Amino acid sequence: MKWRGRRGSSNVEDRRGMGGKTIAAGGGIGGLVLILLFTFLGGDPGALLNNFGGTETETSQSYQGTEQEEELADFVSVVLADTEEVWTEIFEEQGMTYKEPTLVLYTDSVQSACGTSSSAVGPFYCPGDQKLYIDLSFYNELQQKFQAPGDFAMAYVIAHEVGHHVQTLLGTSDEIMPLRNQLSEAEFNKYLVRFELQADYYAGVWAHHAQGMDLLEEGDLDEALTAASAVGDDTIQKRARGYAVPESFTHGTSEQRKKWFSKGFQNGTIEGGDTFEAAGLR
Template sequence: MRWKGRRGSSNVEDRRGMGGKTLVGGGIGGIVILLIVTLLGGDPGAILNNIGITGSDTTTPYEETKQEEELADFVSVVLADTEEVWTEQFRQQGLVYEEPTLVLYTDSVQSACGAAGSSVGPFYCPGDQKLYIDLSFYDELQKRFDAPGDFAMAYVIAHEVGHHVQTLLGTTDEIMPLREQLSETEFNKYQVRFELQADYYAGVWAHHAQGMDLLEEGDLEEALNAASAVGDDSIQKQSQGYVVPESFTHGTSKQRKRWFYKGFESGSIDGGDTFNASDL
């Protein structure tokens, strides 16, 4: 992705080095469960509020490495690009786009959705309309999920921004109350469609990024590979050796790739109605 030397967003809040309350209990098994449920969007508040939390807020000096400095600049530029694209897309709909804030943190963070450790992966909290990311996830994406490349990370950010789009359009308020009305298995079906719509919106952003001549050779493949790598079936196979389809909350690798690519081809906000799609 062509990003160096370009404008970054002013909506970045740097909390790195600020020790917040941390998650306890569950060991590596608990971490894996959290990762499966909340990776790339989910609803961390519903889970985190039921987990033991301990620790106290402390602030320690934070010295970023050169790699972290570059990553921080990169995510800021990607966020700025999403702001430009979605401001125009909302304008075409006769709406006003409200820009979200991206919070950089290390180890743990407090959000309106609860306290979260970096093991949950990047997430968006509708309660404060902020995206949260520990930049160490970039290494996780490359090493654990075998999804290298800067545009793989750009996809992650664009997906979380997709959840912000859903919040602004009222989709989040329509879907999340169903959690209290349906069984877990039935609600999971809605959750999958909710996540696939965020993948579609990420693809819409990538479409316009290509139109701005920001993509380089191989970027699209990096994003599709990342979408596939974080499919429920791929994560469950990696973490436990088998899949439980009724527990899926984000969609299969095939579905995530399909909806991202559908958004990439369309470039229009109007084509992302995953809730009425007969074939996911």
């Protein structure tokens, strides 16, 4: 991806190296709220579909990463700026206003309005504070553990989490949330899969516009598709235990994730991204 020398986003909050963070949760819930919302991979995002307001206290320290890490921090800032430009334009075309999210960089663990998490869960989005969270070490994991190298693989990750922000702004998140208490776990998982696939579709929409801005290089699309395939539920489960359990899927299969990213890339619009209707869920 052509990113060097280009504008980065002003909506990046660097919490790397911070410690001593606590969070007091609102809504009558005391203590630490150990919840993540809309994780990129692993876990059950359905268990996370509650927004908790909170007051965060943290002690910051000066932090200087390696040259590679600082370069990656610059890269994700540029990608975020590109998503801001694309989604602002798309929302304006729909007569809406796009509220830009904040990207939080952290190391090891972090507190959000959704609770506390370690970097082991991967990148995630919290609708409670409308922020994306990522430990940049995930880039190495993406390359080594998931065999998905390349800068555009990481760009896909950022665009997917921004896709969850788009869902929050469009009200999709509020539609899904109440269903957890109305459906069985297996039935609710079907909605979670479609929820994640829609975020993949929106990531593809962004990539479509990035191509139109002449930002993509040869091989970039393949890098994104490789990453989408690598984080499919079936692929992750087979790698971990040798077999897959479809009723436990919460993000979609490798083929589904590639399919919906590709569809978004081809369409380049919000229209066509109703993964719930496509699955006969509404």
